[in-house]
Amino acid sequence: xxxxxxxxxxxxxxxxxxxxxxxxxxxxxxxxxxxxxxxxxxxxxxxxxxxxxxxxxxxxxxxxxxxxxxxxxxxxxxxxxxxxxxxxxxxxxxxxxxxxxxxxxxxxxxxxxxxxxxxxxxxxxxxxxxxxxxxxxxxxxxxxxxxxxxxxxxxxxxxxxxxxxxxxxxxxxxxxxxxxxxxxxxxxxxxxxxxxxxxxxxxxxxxxxxxxxxxxxxxxxxxxxxxxxxxxxxxxxxxxxxxxxxxxxxxxxxxxxxxxxxxxxxxxxxxxxxxxxxxxxxxxxxxxxxxxxxxxxxxxxxxxxxxxxxxxxxxxxxxxxxxxxxxxxxxxxxxxxxxxxxxxxxxxxxxxxxxxxxxxxxxxxxxxxxxxxxxxxxxxxxxxxxxxxxxxxxxxxxxxxxxxxxxxxxxxxxxxxxxxxxxxxxxxxxxxxxxxxxxxxxxxxxxxxxxxxxxxxxxxxxxxxxxxxxxxxxxxxxxxxxxxxxxxxxxxxxxxxxxxxxxxxxxxxxxxxxxxxxxxxxxxxxxxxxxxxxxxxxxxxxxxxxxxxxxxxxxxxxxxxxxxxxxxxxxxxxxxxxxxxxxxxxxxxxxxxxxxxxxxxxxxxxxxxxxxxxxxxxxxxxxxxxxxxxxxxxxxxxxxxxxxxxxxxxx
Numbered sequence: 001x002x003x004x005x006x007x008x009x010x011x012x013x014x015x016x017x018x019x020x021x022x023x024x025x026x027x028x029x030x031x032x033x034x035x036x037x038x039x040x041x042x043x044x045x046x047x048x049x050x051x052x053x054x055x056x057x058x059x060x061x062x063x064x065x066x067x068x069x070x071x072x073x074x075x076x077x078x079x080x081x082x083x084x085x086x087x088x089x090x091x092x093x094x095x096x097x098x099x100x101x102x103x104x105x106x107x108x109x110x111x112x113x114x115x116x117x118x119x120x121x122x123x124x125x126x127x128x129x130x131x132x133x134x135x136x137x138x139x140x141x142x143x144x145x146x147x148x149x150x151x152x153x154x155x156x157x158x159x160x161x162x163x164x165x166x167x168x169x170x171x172x173x174x175x176x177x178x179x180x181x182x183x184x185x186x187x188x189x190x191x192x193x194x195x196x197x198x199x200x201x202x203x204x205x206x207x208x209x210x211x212x213x214x215x216x217x218x219x220x221x222x223x224x225x226x227x228x229x230x231x232x233x234x235x236x237x238x239x240x241x242x243x244x245x246x247x248x249x250x251x252x253x254x255x256x257x258x259x260x261x262x263x264x265x266x267x268x269x270x271x272x273x274x275x276x277x278x279x280x281x282x283x284x285x286x287x288x289x290x291x292x293x294x295x296x297x298x299x300x301x302x303x304x305x306x307x308x309x310x311x312x313x314x315x316x317x318x319x320x321x322x323x324x325x326x327x328x329x330x331x332x333x334x335x336x337x338x339x340x341x342x343x344x345x346x347x348x349x350x351x352x353x354x355x356x357x358x359x360x361x362x363x364x365x366x367x368x369x370x371x372x373x374x375x376x377x378x379x380x381x382x383x384x385x386x387x388x389x390x391x392x393x394x395x396x397x398x399x400x401x402x403x404x405x406x407x408x409x410x411x412x413x414x415x416x417x418x419x420x421x422x423x424x425x426x427x428x429x430x431x432x433x434x435x436x437x438x439x440x441x442x443x444x445x446x447x448x449x450x451x452x453x454x455x456x457x458x459x460x461x462x463x464x465x466x467x468x469x470x471x472x473x474x475x476x477x478x479x480x481x482x483x484x485x486x487x488x489x490x491x492x493x494x495x496x497x498x499x500x501x502x503x504x505x506x507x508x509x510x511x512x513x514x515x516x517x518x519x520x521x522x523x524x525x526x527x528x529x530x531x532x533x534x535x536x537x538x539x540x541x542x543x544x545x546x547x548x549x550x551x552x553x554x555x556x557x558x559x560x561x562x563x564x565x566x567x568x569x570x571x572x573x574x575x576x577x578x579x580x581x582x583x584x585x586x587x588x589x590x591x592x593x594x595x596x597x598x599x600x601x602x603x604x605x606x607x608x609x610x611x612x613x614x615x616x617x618x619x620x621x622x623x624x625x626x627x628x629x630x631x632x633x634x635x636x637x638x639x640x641x642x643x644x645x646x647x648x649x650x651x
Contacts, residue, residue, distance in 0.1 A: 005025075005026040005031065005034070005058055005059070005060070006023050006024070006025060006026065006058065006059045006060070006061060006062045006068065007023070007024045007025075007026050007034055007040070007055050007057075007058060007059075007071055008021040008022070008023055008055070008056050008057045008058070008059060009021065009022050009023075009024055009040060009042050009053040009054065009055055009056065009071075010022075010053055010054045010056050010100060010101055010104075011042065011044070011051050011052075011053045011101070012051065012052040012053050012054070012101045012104075012105075013051065013099075013101060014099060014101070014102065014276070015099075015623060016099060016616065016619045016620045016623050017620050017623055017624050018099075019093070019099045019100060019101065021056055021057075022042070023059070023062040023064050023068055024042055024068055024069055024070060024071050025062075025068040025069070025070050025071070026058070026070070026071055027070045027071060030071050030073075030074050033074040033077075034055060034058070034071060034074055035055070035058075035079050036055060036056060036057050036058060036079060036081075036083070037054070037055065037056075037079030037080055037081040037082060037083075037086075038054075038055050038074050038075070038076045038077075038078075038079050038080070038081075039052065039053070039054060039055075039074075039075035039076040039080065039111065040052075040053050040054070040055045040071055040072070040073065040074050040075060041053070041071075041072045041073040041075060042069070042071055042072055043069050043070075043072055045069070050072055052075070054081050054086075054101075054104065055071075055074075056081070056086055075111070076111055076116070077116060077117070077120065078116055078119070078120065078234065080108055080111070080233075080237070081104065081108065082237060082254050084254065084258075084291070084292065085104075085107055085108075085252060085254055086100075086104075087291055088103075088107075088252065088284070088287060088288050088291060089103040089104050089107060089252070091287050091291070092277070092279050092283075092284055092287060093277060094609070094612060095279065095283070095287070095608065095609075095612060095645070096277035096278065096279050096612065096644075096645040096646070097277070097561075097612040097613075097615045097616040097619065097643050097645060098276055098277025098278075098279075099276070099277070102275070102276045102277055103252070103277065103279075105275075106249050106252060106273070106275060107249065107252030107253070108233065108252075109220075109226065109229045109230045109233050110226055110230065111230060112226060112227045112230045112231075114227070115227045115230050115231050115234070116230070116234065118231075119231060119234045119235075124238065124240065125215060126215060126216060126238075126240035126241075126242070127213035127214070127215025127216045128213045128216075129185060129186060129188060129213075129216070129241070130182045130185055130186050130211060130212050130213065130216075131186060132183065132186045133179050133182045133183050133186065133211060134179065134183070135176060135179040135180050135183065136175070136176075136179060137158045137172065137175075137176060137321050137322055138155070138176075138319060138320075138321055138322065139319075139322070142319060143155070143180060143183075143297075143319060144183050146295055146317070146319070147180060147183055147184055147259065147260055147295040147297075148187070148295075149295070150289075150293045150294060150295050151295055151296075151317060152286075152289060152295070152296040152298075152310075152315060152316040152317065153295070153296065153297050153298070153316065153317050153318075153319050154298045154299075154303060154307050154310070154311055154316045154317070154318045154319065155176065155297055155298070155299045155300075155319045155321070156300075156301075156303070156318075156319070156320050156321045156539065157171075157172065157173040157176065157299050157300055157301045157321065157512070158172035158173065158176065158321045158322075158323065159172070159301055159323070159326055159327055159508070159511065159512035159536070160172050160325060160479065160512065160514075160515075160516060161475060161476070161478070161479045161512075161513060161515070162174075162175050163477075163478075164206060164207065164210050165210055166206070166209070166210060168206050169458070169475055169476070169477050169478065169479075170203040170204075170206050170207050170475065171203055171475065171512060171513070172512075173264060173299055173300075173301070173512075174200075174203040174204045174206070174207040175207045176299060177193055177204055177207070177262050177264060177297070177299060178204065178207035178208045178210070178211060178212070179211065180260060180262060180297060181193055181208065181212070181243045181260060181262070182208075182211045182212050182243075184243075184259040184260040184295075185212060185216060185241055185242075185243060187259060188241045188257065189241050189257045189258065189259025189260070189294075190236075190241045190242050190243070190244065190255035190256050190257055190258050190259060190260075191242075191243045191244065191255075191258075191259060191260040191261075191262065192244050192250055192251060192253055192255060192258070192260070192261045192262070192285075193243065193244065193245045193246075193250070193262050193264075194246065194247070194248060194250050194251050194261070194262065194263045194264070194271075194281055194285070195245070195246075195247065195263075195264045195265070196247065196248075196264070196265055196268035196270040196271055197247065197268075197270050198221060198223055198247075199455070199457060199472075200264060200265070201219070201221060201245055201246065201247070202457060203475065204245055204264075205217065205219065205245060208243060208245070212243060216240075216241070216242055216243055217242070217243045217245060218232045218235055218236055218242050218243070218244045218245070219232060219245055219246060220232050220233065220236070220244060220245070220246035220247075220249070220250050220253060221246040221247045221250075222247065232244075233253065233254070236253050236254050236255060237254035237256075238256065239256055240256060241255075241256055241257055241259075242255065242256070247270070248270070248271050248273055248281040249281075250281075251263075251281040251284045251285050251288065252284065258288075258292045258294045259294050259295065260294055260295045260296075260297065261285045261288060261289055261294055261295070261296050261297070262296070262297040262298075262299065263281060263282055263285055263297070263298050263299070264299050264300065265299075265300045265301075265505070265509070266280075266281070266282045266298055266300065266304050266306070266307065267300065267302065267304035267306075267501060267502070267505050268471075268505070269502070269648075272648045277644070277645070278644050278645075278646075278647070278648075279645075279646070280306075280646065280648075282298070282304075282306060282307070283646070286310075296316075298316065300505070301505070301508040301509055301511075301512050301538065302501075302504050302505045302508045302509075302538040302542070303538060303539050303542045304501065304505075304542070305498075305501055305542055305545050305546050305549065305556055306556040307542075308539075308542040308543055308545075308546045309546055309556050309557065312543070312546065318539075323536075325516040325517070326536045327483075327511035327512060327514050327518075327520050327536065328514075328517060328518065328519055328520060329511055329520045329521075329522060329533050329534040329536070330348075330349075330519055330520065330521050330522070330534070331522045331525060331526060331530040331531075331533075331534055332346040332348060332349055332521050332522065332523050332524070333523075333524060333525060333526035333530065345484060345486070345521075345523065346521070346523060348521075349482075349484055349519075349521035349523065352482050352519050352521070353465075353482050353484060354442075356481035356482035356518070356519075357442060357445050357463050357464070357465060357481070357482075358463060359463065359481050360461050360462070360463055360464075360476070360478060360480070360481040360515075361448075361459050361460075361461070361462070361463065361464045361465075361466055361476045361480050361481065362464070362465050362466065362480060362481055362482045362483070362484070363466050363468065363473060363476070363480040363482070363483045363484065363510065363513060363514075364438065364465060364466065364467045364468070364484045364486060365468055365469075365470060365473060365483070365484065365485050365486060365487075365506070365507075365510045366467060366468070366469055366470075366486050366487050367469070367470065367486070367487035367490045367491050375392075375393045375394060375395065375402055375424045375425065376424070376425060376490075376493070377416040377418065377419060377421050377423070377424065377425075378421060378423040378424060378425040379416065379419050379421040379423065380416060380418050380419040380421065381489070381493075382416055382417070382418045382419070383493055384402070384411070384414060384416075384424055386404035386406065386407060386409055386411060387409075387411070387414070388404065388407055388409045391404040391405050391406030391407060392404070392405050392406075393405070393411050393414065393424070402414065402424060438465050438467065442465055445463060445464060445465050446462075446463070446464040446465070447464070447465045447467065448464050448465070448466045448467070448474075449467050449468075450466060450467070450468040450469070450472045450473065450474050451468065451469040451472050452469065452472060455472055456468075456472075456474040457474055457475070458474050458475055458476070458477070459474045459475075459476045459477070460476075460477050461476070461477040461478045466480070470491070470506040470510070471506065471509075473509070473510050473513055475513060476513065478515055479513060479514050479515025479516070479518060480513055480514045480515060480518060481514075481515060481518050482514070482518055482519050482520075482521070483510055483511060483513065483514045483518065483519070483520040483521070484521050484523065485507050485510060485511075485520065485521065485522045485523060486523050486524070487523075487524070488503065488507070488522055488523055488524045488525035489524040489525065490524075491503045491506070492525065492529075497549075497554060497555075497650070498648075500529055500545065501542075501545060503525075503529065504529060504532060504533060504538060504541060507522060507533055508533065508538060511533070522534070528541065528544070529541070553602055555646065555650070558602050558603060558604055558605075559602070559603055559604070559605055559608055559611075559645065559646060560600050560601065560602050560603075560645075560646065560647065560650055561577070561600070561601045561603075561611065561612075561615060561643055561644065561645045561646075561647070562598055562599070562600055562601075562642075562643070562644050562647040562649075562650055563577075563589075563598065563599050563600075563601060563615070563641070563642070563643055564592060564596055564597070564598045564640070564641075564642040564643075565596065565597065565622075565639075565640055565641040565642070566595055566596060566597070566639075566640065567589065567597050569622065569639065569640070569641050570588075570589045570597050570598070570599050572618060573599075573601075573615060573618050573641060573643070574586045574599055574601060576614040576615065576617065576618045577601045577603070577611050577614050577615055578601075579614070580607070580610040580611050580613065580614035581603060581604075581606075581607035581610040581611060582607070583603065583604055583607065584601060584602070584603040584607060584611060585601075585602050585603075586599050586600065586601050586602070587599065587600040587602065588600055596640065600650055601615075608645075612645065615643045616643075618641060619641050619643060622639045622640075622641040623639075623641075625639060
């Protein structure tokens, strides 16, 4: 046993066998600097390398019997890893069979020495606390009481735009979150407000600026410079209560006396974390809420099926909004055929758009950017694909016969493999092409295009036709006088378990941008999904969808983990998972490439910890297994075992 002081260090490494705390002796020269939470550099005995790491805690002694290596260097002057964030990172990593160091890489931005030293020298000026405020749009005191009591709440958002005292227009949801955060701040507690992208962040910050001292609001997102983001992180870790606004990584931000975690539109694909271990911020928020006893708000125009499951089991309490008005949605599947030259718009919607554009802006939502029309079979609506490579067929911008968008092969003699029809129809026309068609059809109207390459955040109240791809719709002053939701049929052709849920969310968010009483036309869609949107019954639809997935044992009724490895590796991983807990089964494996296969392991939520431990042990076994090279043969491909829990790409 080694006497202290002893530093317990997490090495910053993607290797699963290094995901544990290692003991290092603190030399005399570093005793004053070595504090819990600082970045350090430590020696690794394998290879004699120096590695980065985090000093997680200090101990008086170590149980290791041998001689401890010494800390090499203390890197940061300020402790950056707080105990609360470390506990969160450890829990998140264990839930997903991942590395805590990967989670900390998401949670803590890169260090800037100049910024760190300037922050240490600066006098703190947090700004004033706001007066107590109420959250409008809900039963008096319900949301405020839930925040004070640390409850978990699913709020239905008010679907309309609101004019702020400054004259700026934002979605009512932004005002709801701003008021909830202000109520939390009035009690001298911090809030974490997580939104999908910068468009939502701009609205939320505008709403906060009306009721909260701007010095109390911190922004953390990828659009900031590295130095600005690091400075915001340092401010968030101070002693003053703050409102921290940002994208998905904001859920890990340090916060003094955390009182509220709020997520807007948790079903948005931008909320999916692509970096290892790939844990959704909604799941991170649920873990952090339990650890901190803060309140949790999940807000949206639609309710994700994951949140619906939490509501049904009683883990989250639903809170309805007082809806004096709701969007006037009109499905057009049974209406007359499109007008000539009307960009696929049915006659009734066409006439309404002609009238509405005389008064103000009209929104036209389309499925995809670009110009080229996408095609399907005219008889059975099967997507048209190239016979040579399976790529999607489209009409070239210059005109002529359809061609494959991948290999360029002409499809002049195309025949549907399902019904043998030879006739094609356009199911999706890109945003650019739609804007051109509408410009010719409405020669006196200004046409505004908004997509991922040319984003437009806001438009005025002047007459205009706004053509936007899904998720890129600008907010209009006073709301849109009419909304046309095109390409619904094409959106539903995407092969995904979540396609209907995603479409309902896209359409609901666009419909909520309409001014009160303005018509919202849903083109090309009928059935239960259209009825749910028309009646603004998204919550009922989420319950029905969850019941269907439960019958099929699809997520989120059960949890899943994707396992990718060579055939033998997949079999061993499946065997380990099924032996870990009862009721675990697997789908597959199916080929990924010439050497790798993928299987889907399904298990109940109660078995998640056992399955994660079993698959983690298998990952460590594969990573530490050594294979001797064979003389005269090419080096073999390194063993691969990739595991991702709750994989959003599982169809």
